[in-house]
Amino acid sequence: MTTTHTYDALVVGGGGGGLRAAIELSERCRTAVLSKLYPTRSHTGAAQGGVCAALGNVEEDSPEWHAFDTVKGGDYLVDQPAALLMTEEAVEAIYQLERWGLPFNRTPDGRIDQRRFGGHTRNHGEAPVKRACYAADRTGHMILQTLYQQCVKRDVRFFNEFYCLDLLRDDAGVTVGIIAFELATGELHVFRAKAVVFATGGYGRMFRVTSNAHALTGDGPALVWRRGIPLEDMEMFQFHPTGLARLGVLLSEAARGEGGIVLNREGERFMERYAPTIKDLAPRDMVSRAIYQEIKEGRGGGPDGDWVYLDISHLDPTVIEEKLPDITEFARIYLKVEPLEEPVPIQPTAHYAMGGIPTDTDGRVVVGADEDVVPGLYAVGECACVSVHGANRLGTNSLLDLVVFGRRAGDDAASFVHDTDLATPSEHPEQPTLELLDGILGRTTGDNAGEIREELQDNMFDLAFVVRSDESLAKMQQILMSLRERYERVAITDKGARYNTDLMETVELGYLLDCADALVAGALVRTESRGAHFREDHPLRDDANWLKHTLAYRERDGSIRIEYKPVKMGPYVPMERKY
Amino acid sequence: MVTAADVLDASDQARPTIDTIPLTVRVRRFNPEVSEDSWWDEWTVRCDPLERLVEVLHQIKWHHDGTLSFRRSCAHGVCGSDAMLINGRNQLACKVLAQDVAPRVTIEPIRGLSVLKDLIVDMEPFMDGYRSILPYLINDSGEPEKERRQSPEDRHRYDDTTKCILCAACTTSCPVFWGDEGYVGPAAIVNAHRFIFDSRDEAGRERMKILSEKTGVFRCRTTFNCTDACPRGIEVTKAIQEVKRAILFERF
Ligand SMILES: Cc1cc2nc3c(=O)[nH]c(=O)nc-3n(C[C@H](O)[C@H](O)[C@H](O)COP(=O)(O)OP(=O)(O)OC[C@H]3O[C@@H](n4cnc5c(N)ncnc54)[C@H](O)[C@@H]3O)c2cc1C
Ligand code: SF4
Ligand code: FES
Numbered sequence: 001m002t003t004t005h006t007y008d009a010l011v012v013g014g015g016g017g018g019l020r021a022a023i024e025l026s027e028r029c030r031t032a033v034l035s036k037l038y039p040t041r042s043h044t045g046a047a048q049g050g051v052c053a054a055l056g057n058v059e060e061d062s063p064e065w066h067a068f069d070t071v072k073g074g075d076y077l078v079d080q081p082a083a084l085l086m087t088e089e090a091v092e093a094i095y096q097l098e099r100w101g102l103p104f105n106r107t108p109d110g111r112i113d114q115r116r117f118g119g120h121t122r123n124h125g126e127a128p129v130k131r132a133c134y135a136a137d138r139t140g141h142m143i144l145q146t147l148y149q150q151c152v153k154r155d156v157r158f159f160n161e162f163y164c165l166d167l168l169r170d171d172a173g174v175t176v177g178i179i180a181f182e183l184a185t186g187e188l189h190v191f192r193a194k195a196v197v198f199a200t201g202g203y204g205r206m207f208r209v210t211s212n213a214h215a216l217t218g219d220g221p222a223l224v225w226r227r228g229i230p231l232e233d234m235e236m237f238q239f240h241p242t243g244l245a246r247l248g249v250l251l252s253e254a255a256r257g258e259g260g261i262v263l264n265r266e267g268e269r270f271m272e273r274y275a276p277t278i279k280d281l282a283p284r285d286m287v288s289r290a291i292y293q294e295i296k297e298g299r300g301g302g303p304d305g306d307w308v309y310l311d312i313s314h315l316d317p318t319v320i321e322e323k324l325p326d327i328t329e330f331a332r333i334y335l336k337v338e339p340l341e342e343p344v345p346i347q348p349t350a351h352y353a354m355g356g357i358p359t360d361t362d363g364r365v366v367v368g369a370d371e372d373v374v375p376g377l378y379a380v381g382e383c384a385c386v387s388v389h390g391a392n393r394l395g396t397n398s399l400l401d402l403v404v405f406g407r408r409a410g411d412d413a414a415s416f417v418h419d420t421d422l423a424t425p426s427e428h429p430e431q432p433t434l435e436l437l438d439g440i441l442g443r444t445t446g447d448n449a450g451e452i453r454e455e456l457q458d459n460m461f462d463l464a465f466v467v468r469s470d471e472s473l474a475k476m477q478q479i480l481m482s483l484r485e486r487y488e489r490v491a492i493t494d495k496g497a498r499y500n501t502d503l504m505e506t507v508e509l510g511y512l513l514d515c516a517d518a519l520v521a522g523a524l525v526r527t528e529s530r531g532a533h534f535r536e537d538h539p540l541r542d543d544a545n546w547l548k549h550t551l552a553y554r555e556r557d558g559s560i561r562i563e564y565k566p567v568k569m570g571p572y573v574p575m576e577r578k579y
Numbered sequence: 580m581v582t583a584a585d586v587l588d589a590s591d592q593a594r595p596t597i598d599t600i601p602l603t604v605r606v607r608r609f610n611p612e613v614s615e616d617s618w619w620d621e622w623t624v625r626c627d628p629l630e631r632l633v634e635v636l637h638q639i640k641w642h643h644d645g646t647l648s649f650r651r652s653c654a655h656g657v658c659g660s661d662a663m664l665i666n667g668r669n670q671l672a673c674k675v676l677a678q679d680v681a682p683r684v685t686i687e688p689i690r691g692l693s694v695l696k697d698l699i700v701d702m703e704p705f706m707d708g709y710r711s712i713l714p715y716l717i718n719d720s721g722e723p724e725k726e727r728r729q730s731p732e733d734r735h736r737y738d739d740t741t742k743c744i745l746c747a748a749c750t751t752s753c754p755v756f757w758g759d760e761g762y763v764g765p766a767a768i769v770n771a772h773r774f775i776f777d778s779r780d781e782a783g784r785e786r787m788k789i790l791s792e793k794t795g796v797f798r799c800r801t802t803f804n805c806t807d808a809c810p811r812g813i814e815v816t817k818a819i820q821e822v823k824r825a826i827l828f829e830r831f
Binding site (some may be wrong): 037038040041042043045046094095098099100101103104105106107108109110111112135136138141142145149150152153184213214215247249326330333334335336448449450451453454492493494496497498499500501502 | 610611612613629631640641642644645646648649651652653654655656657658659660674676695696697699702706710714715716722723724725726727728729730731733734737738741742744745774777779780
């Protein structure tokens with residue numbers, strides 16, 4: 001049994017990106033939001049440190065300085081017009097959030113307070129600047145709550161705990177709708193719509209140590225990939241330097257913004273050697289690599305010598321209480337460490353996907369080097385690649401990306417649906433999805449999805465993490481092939497219709513394998529080091545050959561084809577990235 | 580950690596083992612596709628003493644019984660998915676460590692909302708309560724060009740209640756909520772408090788009217804279960820008292 005629904009526009013994902021788009025859309029056309037989680041449980045709620053804009057409330061600042069930092073931080077793989085646009089629109093986007101009720105921390109005169117964050121500087125790198133607007137270390141929680149509240153106010157239609165399992169396109173490639181699985185009943189639904197906005201978030205769960213939620217399995221990118229859309233710069237995955245040791249739970253960069261420092265086993269503040277000007281506030285890729293280097297040279301701590309330490313014990317306890325309450329609690333609960341008194345063991349953690357579904361600055365999905373627009377298909381947030389983060393995202397630029405491009409995508413999609421007729425799906429559009437699910441449900445014996453997932457996560461962590469090489473990536477590619485073979489034979493124990501999370505987790509594992517395929521393929525061919533992508537066999541950036549975006553296509557026979565498209569340049573000429 | 584190349588040689592070797600402890604996990608199961616009645620299942624697993632209970636449940640689900648069903652996402656206490664009745668107390672499974680409960684833990688679904696399968700309950704009545712109190716900023720006095728000003732003191736006034744993650748641990752620990760179909764419950768009041776005491780909001784009176792009805796704050800009998808249950812450390816009972824007092828004295 002399938003039910004068919006018809007809307008003008010559908011948003012897949014109830015995180016910050018999806019909700020921001022939905023607010024824009026719901027005022028202008030019939031809109032529904034589908035989300036596999038209750039929207040307030042999206043991982044946007046886990047974001048801690050802040051959302052940046054050159055408000056200049058505390059220190060002199062300008063959107064242009066912000067754009068420069070974004071481009072340099074992204075190691076020049078950023079499309080510069082997009083960065084200029086985002087930093088310009090940032091200011092109004094933040095005021096908008098405040099007017100919708102977001103409880104920002106305040107300056108003594110009642111304006112939005114701002115603090116320092118890695119890689120954000122005054123006047124093209126002179127010194128750190130206070131640009132991050134924040135609400136304690138719960139900024140993402142407040143953004144998610146505020147956007148959800150605005151959706152409640154607008155009576156937006158939600159389909160909660162619905163999993164999107166397929167994208168429907170007609171023969172001409174026009175977007176027709178999606179197929180969704182209702183977790184409560186196991187029923188499949190056909191959603192017809194003129195526009196579909198993907199906002200499914202990241203895919204950090206392919207790595208063993210990650211700051212990402214269990215639900216972050218790359219559904220959007222994998223689904224569109226299977227339907228002929230390329231994925232851009234998937235090899236660019238950010239490893240955040242300060243994850244709680246072993247767990248990966250994030251300790252926000254705000255800790256360093258407020259004065260925290262990173263120490264090696266000998267108690268040395270080693271970032272002074274790697275980034276003499278901004279030290280601990282260097283961009284994440286540089287700090288993660290510095291940590292790696294310290295560990296390699298034997299200055300790491302912990303049972304396996306693979307930890308370093310984040311020290312905030314010298315900070316004023318009232319500052320910690322006011323501005324960093326949650327992350328201190330994480331250290332206390334999960335590692336039984338008291339951050340007011342002792343350094344907290346940390347290690348780099350898989351954090352953020354710079355790559356994803358290629359879009360233009362209106363969130364429209366674009367294909368190929370010529371950027372042909374796919375009619376009716378949009379992507380925003382972490383699953384999209386605009387590209388404003390290039391090879392390394394600056395802290396606080398993602399939440400900004402959500403609200404700026406969420407609004408723009410919603411706006412463009414609303415206009416689009418007014419000028420477009422509803423396209424018709426094929427006879428039984430749910431057929432491929434049914435076959436996928438029946439395949440998994442039908443097998444009584446086979447491979448265990450849990451084991452495949454663990455092997456994927458362990459190996460990606462060992463072979464495609466902070467430091468990569470031709471050898472490690474080629475080995476990973478082999479492993480991925482054998483994991484996929486096993487995945488084709490996977491069998492599960494839950495055969496029921498009701499809340500079959502066993503089935504959905506197994507489907508999600510398939511998405512993770514797709515995203516890992518694209519990541520490793522892109523990383524293997526990119527024989528240079530840029531931003532978060534570090535190849536020890538090619539340790540330098542190579543602008544002559546590699547100042548270009550990777551586009552990975554899934555071919556019908558399952559192989560991967562790689563194409564490239566040029567980076568959109570602008571005022572900033574690539575220079576060596578020193579801090 | 581070592582170089583990627585070193586890892587190639589080492590990756591086949593076993594990881595260093597941590598000292599594990601045994602933990603017996605008893606779960607109240609329910610699945611109407613299987614039986615009209617609930618039943619108990621029990622597993623004993625070995626785990627790292629610092630392992631989060633939600634990951635212990637994963638271990639069971641992924642390696643022993645895939646039918647075991649529960650909600651989760653963030654795994655570190657910020658999304659509000661995995662409130663459960665753990666050894667008789669409402670807690671988030673991702674904020675309880677194995678060593679805190681070993682050698683034995685009993686897990687049941689939170690109470691007062693219908694159980695749909697195993698540890699998954701129907702959240703809709705809870706969300707209805709939340710939606711009923713106008714959970715969004717209302718201010719019709721025109722929009723400033725930039726931000727609305729708010730002093731740090733005014734911002735601080737409602738800080739505690741902004742932390743709510745809608746996990747329902749408070750509401751489903753409340754005896755009044757169990758017994759009384761209409762009561763909006765503590766979480767809805769917490770969210771009303773967040774706006775009533777926000778200096779930028781103008782609809783406090785409307786919310787207080789809603790909460791002074793018979794389904795509202797005066798049903799609360801101050802048992803403090805909610806405050807004890809809140810994983811965000813919100814002083815739920817205090818917030819309810821403040822709303823009561825504001826209604827009585829119309830001070831807000
Ligand atoms: C711990 C942490 C801290 C961070 N801190 C900061 C910070 O301080 N500043 C900053 O700028 N950035 C920060 N980031 C990054 C930023 O929070 C994320 O990139 C951003 O929130 C992603 O938002 P999103 O809307 O794209 O996705 P998410 O918020 O992850 O939402 C994804 C949504 O998609 C839905 N979904 C997924 N798949 C499906 C499917 N198949 N069907 C239906 N629905 C689906 C989910 O239910 C969910 O609602 C942080 C990230 C982490 C992990
Ligand atoms: S007040 Fe606390 S216990 Fe209640 S729903 Fe909010 S976070 Fe959960
Ligand atoms: S899984 Fe998110 S709160 Fe426990």
